[in-house]
Amino acid sequence: MKALSRVYAAAVYAFLYLPILVLVVYSFNLDGVGGFPPHHWTLKWYRILFDDAAMWNAVGNSTIVALSTVVLSMLIGFSGGLRARSLLFPRQGCFSTAGAVAADRSRA
Amino acid sequence: MRGTRLSAWLVALPPFAWIAVFLFAPYCLLFAYSFWSLDAGQQVLRHATLENYLHLATTPLYLTVILRSMRIAFSVVLLSLLIGYPLACFLVFQAGKYRRILYQAVIIPLWISYLVRAYAWKVIFGNEGVLNTLLLWCHATRHPLGFLLYSPFAVIVTLTHIYVPFVVLPVVAALEKIPHELLESSSDLGATAWQTFIRVIVPLSLPGVLSGATFAFLLSFGDFLSPLLLGGPSSVMIANIVANLFGADYNWPLGAAVAVLILVMVLVILSITQRLERRWRVA
Numbered sequence: 001m002k003a004l005s006r007v008y009a010a011a012v013y014a015f016l017y018l019p020i021l022v023l024v025v026y027s028f029n030l031d032g033v034g035g036f037p038p039h040h041w042t043l044k045w046y047r048i049l050f051d052d053a054a055m056w057n058a059v060g061n062s063t064i065v066a067l068s069t070v071v072l073s074m075l076i077g078f079s080g081g082l083r084a085r086s087l088l089f090p091r092q093g094c095f096s097t098a099g100a101v102a103a104d105r106s107r108a
Numbered sequence: 109m110r111g112t113r114l115s116a117w118l119v120a121l122p123p124f125a126w127i128a129v130f131l132f133a134p135y136c137l138l139f140a141y142s143f144w145s146l147d148a149g150q151q152v153l154r155h156a157t158l159e160n161y162l163h164l165a166t167t168p169l170y171l172t173v174i175l176r177s178m179r180i181a182f183s184v185v186l187l188s189l190l191i192g193y194p195l196a197c198f199l200v201f202q203a204g205k206y207r208r209i210l211y212q213a214v215i216i217p218l219w220i221s222y223l224v225r226a227y228a229w230k231v232i233f234g235n236e237g238v239l240n241t242l243l244l245w246c247h248a249t250r251h252p253l254g255f256l257l258y259s260p261f262a263v264i265v266t267l268t269h270i271y272v273p274f275v276v277l278p279v280v281a282a283l284e285k286i287p288h289e290l291l292e293s294s295s296d297l298g299a300t301a302w303q304t305f306i307r308v309i310v311p312l313s314l315p316g317v318l319s320g321a322t323f324a325f326l327l328s329f330g331d332f333l334s335p336l337l338l339g340g341p342s343s344v345m346i347a348n349i350v351a352n353l354f355g356a357d358y359n360w361p362l363g364a365a366v367a368v369l370i371l372v373m374v375l376v377i378l379s380i381t382q383r384l385e386r387r388w389r390v391a
Contacts, residue, residue, distance in 0.1 A: 002202060005194070005197075005198050005202055006198075006202075008194055008195070008198065009194075009195055009198045009199075009203075009210070012191055012192075012194075012195045012272070013210075013213060015191065015269065015272070016213075016214070016217050016269070016272065016273075017213075017217070019225060019228035019229055019232060019269060020217065020220060020224070020225065020228055022228055022231055022232060022238055023224065023227065023228040023231060026231055075122060076122045076123050076126045077123070079119045079120065079121075079122050079123055080120070080122070080123030080126075
């Protein structure tokens with residue numbers, strides 16, 4: 001029983017992580033799309049990545065957006081978590097769940 | 109007393125203002141748009157009309173797509189529960205000293221961009237993808253299976269992959285709350301492990317199951333990225349219709365009407381699950 005549940009857990013973790021791992025492996029694939037496992041390994045894509053100014057510009061933009069989001073959501077979320085919920089929605093329920101859902105939608 | 113009340117309101121002001129400006133106001137605008145219409149020159153006419161809602165009610169396409177979205181979302185919930193519930197049990201009752209790190213390992217995939225994970229499944233399901241290569245290699249099939257990608261199946265698997273953690277986390281929280289004495293007394297009174305599981309653990313974990321299932325259902329129901337990347341014409345979901353109406357079709361009033369319809373459905377589902385949850389908490 002214990003062994004069985006371990007195998008099951010391992011399978012679930014494989015389901016969660018293998019797709020991500022596949023993508024990592026593909027980043028070393030010379031042939032671009034298709035062919036698994038890669039026939040020819042390469043660091044070419046990483047070379048292109050590090051030479052690509054537009055890409056790093058985008059990374060910079062993402063960082064700025066992420067940091068600003070942290071600051072803003074700290075300011076608004078902290079005071080919200082501190083008091084607003086008990087004050088505004090004493091019977092909690094619907095609204096807190098809806099808020100959580102809305103927060104996740106904006107992430108996607 | 110009065111002072112603390114005032115300061116409490118002041119602290120509550122930023123989130124309240126945020127909700128008012130960025131949540132409530134846009135919804136009001138959306139609601140208003142859903143009653144407006146387009147003239148011949150694609151300009152929005154600001155006269156109240158039920159045209160959009162009539163169009164929704166009389167065009168079978170919308171019902172078809174909404175039912176399909178619900179079917180896909182429901183499959184995602186079932187699969188996520190099937191995968192997530194046993195894992196949650198494993199984490200709480202059997203993981204032992206590795207529990208913390210294994211729990212973290214459920215959360216970490218959430219930090220990886222949704223987009224990246226959707227593309228990963230595209231790589232797996234493609235004609236020359238991982239799965240087809242594997243099937244060819246072990247001679248399970250002679251030709252690559254073309255129906256894997258661009259199908260509801262691909263959308264369901266991808267969404268399940270993304271929402272399994274959303275099911276595991278609340279179920280773990282519910283299982284953790286079960287007092288250990290209950291399990292002990294159950295076995296003291298002669299229940300087998302299986303009976304304890306069915307009659308003590310499962311009923312007490314239902315609130316967690318419910319909130320995980322609600323999350324997975326609502327988030328899959330409103331998803332538009334997975335059907336866009338991995339679904340074909342046979343798996344267009346309602347959010348894709350909304351995106352098209354607001355984007356390519358440039359018919360904001362009709363898009364708003366569909367959005368209001370979705371919003372009402374979401375609120376109905378939320379109120380039902382909230383009520384159920386309250387009942388199960390007491391029971």
